[in-house]
Amino acid sequence: xxxxxxxxxxxxxxxxxxEQGVAGMRRRVPIIGLVVLVALLSGTVFQVRASRGAAxxxxxxxxxxxxxxxxHAMSLLSLNHxxxxxxxxxxxxxxxxxxxxxxxxxxxxxxxxxxxxxxxxTGVLRASALxxxxxxxxxxxxxxxxxxxxxxxxxxxxxxxxxxxRMTVTEVSGRWLVSDSELVP
Numbered sequence: 001x002x003x004x005x006x007x008x009x010x011x012x013x014x015x016x017x018x019e020q021g022v023a024g025m026r027r028r029v030p031i032i033g034l035v036v037l038v039a040l041l042s043g044t045v046f047q048v049r050a051s052r053g054a055a056x057x058x059x060x061x062x063x064x065x066x067x068x069x070x071x072h073a074m075s076l077l078s079l080n081h082x083x084x085x086x087x088x089x090x091x092x093x094x095x096x097x098x099x100x101x102x103x104x105x106x107x108x109x110x111x112x113x114x115x116x117x118x119x120x121x122t123g124v125l126r127a128s129a130l131x132x133x134x135x136x137x138x139x140x141x142x143x144x145x146x147x148x149x150x151x152x153x154x155x156x157x158x159x160x161x162x163x164x165x166r167m168t169v170t171e172v173s174g175r176w177l178v179s180d181s182e183l184v185p
Contacts, residue, residue: 068176069140077123097179118151
């Protein structure tokens with residue numbers, strides 16, 4: 001029995017719509033997959049950049065700690081009877097905690113001896129290296145020499161002295177300062 005022409009067309013239209021829906025879904029699945037893949041890759045790139053940034057920041061902090069210890073050592077070793085007050089201020093500015101207190105306590109005696117003997121002491125940094133580091137604190141090894149001249153006329157030949165320190169450097173308000181030091185053999 002033949003169906004009226006209108007009914008067959010409706011049935012075909014329904015099948016065509018269903019096939020179009022399936023075909024449309026097949027086209028959307030790869031697009032959705034690509035969107036998810038792009039999102040995952042973007043997240044991975046962001047995470048890699050963030051970890052690189054953290055590693056770079058940590059490396060810079062370690063370098064700053066070593067530079068701070070080296071600068072402090074040079075300040076300790078470079079004294080001149082003509083500029084003794086400024087020289088001592090440099091040491092105090094690069095230190096904190098026990099190191100700062102120890103130097104502040106001996107400041108008057110150092111000043112008096114430097115002026116009396118007309119001392120000119122020049123420091124030379126030979127080496128500096130990071131021994132260990134953790135968040136906000138580092139141990140730095142310093143090797144330095146000092147050549148001492150006395151302009152008071154009592155000693156004619158300059159004297160050379162050699163120093164090796166282990167310095168504890170602490171980050172205080174974004175600056176690295178020497179908080180302790182010890183001479184090492």
